[in-house]
Amino acid sequence: MLAEVLMALIDTARPTSTEHPGYTQTLPCAARSVVPARSLVRIALETWGLGRLADTGALVVTELVSNSVTHTSTYSIRVTVSRPGETFVRIAAADNSKAIPTLRTLSSDHEEGGRGLAIIDALTWRWGTDLLPRGKRVWGDLKCEVVE
Template structure:
């Protein structure tokens, strides 16, 4: 069963630990959409769902541990950062796929809507993240 936690102090930074299974991508999309709605960033929901779906799928395929963790942060009122934490320290590699290829489009699709993206090393693994910014207007 997934576990959802918010940081102390009511800062609204949701996270969820899920089993390393393909169905966890659907739950991660729900978490991202809900957090973006609460943060009044609903216009980022489709891009956020794409980012987390591809990131979770990548972690499910390439990690060996039993769980992965989706984390979100709101650096300011117009930006949201979506990350997936897993245990291997190896940095992800971008794989370019054609439109007719089976499977997702991988990290290439994460980079398209993201304003910034990166990988933060952790003592026991890594956090792969992408940041979205609300359009002004």
């Protein structure tokens, strides 16, 4: 099953540009999209020699995709992994909702949800939201060391 997912991912993931290398894939806005999103992040990071960030990146994209699934009624999401600079990697999920996510303060440790952005905030160097003509993109940046 994993081999089939990886083959489909390799067949459909597309480079974003030569100026800022990256990969992007459009996925259904459904819980099952977490698996290919995580694979996209892991493959991109390994390709760039940043495999040490793979677990963190996979967790960040899991929360981004899960937030879109939970809080929007969009049909698809666009997951992107890019290198806008030498010192960081950006992991993003775009959907058709204009609702801006906010970092919540939980009133109890017993609440089952509401930790997605708190996890992203804890794992990333910085995170944010970009409004798009047809929705928004939520992103998180992971710092990476430049090896010379």
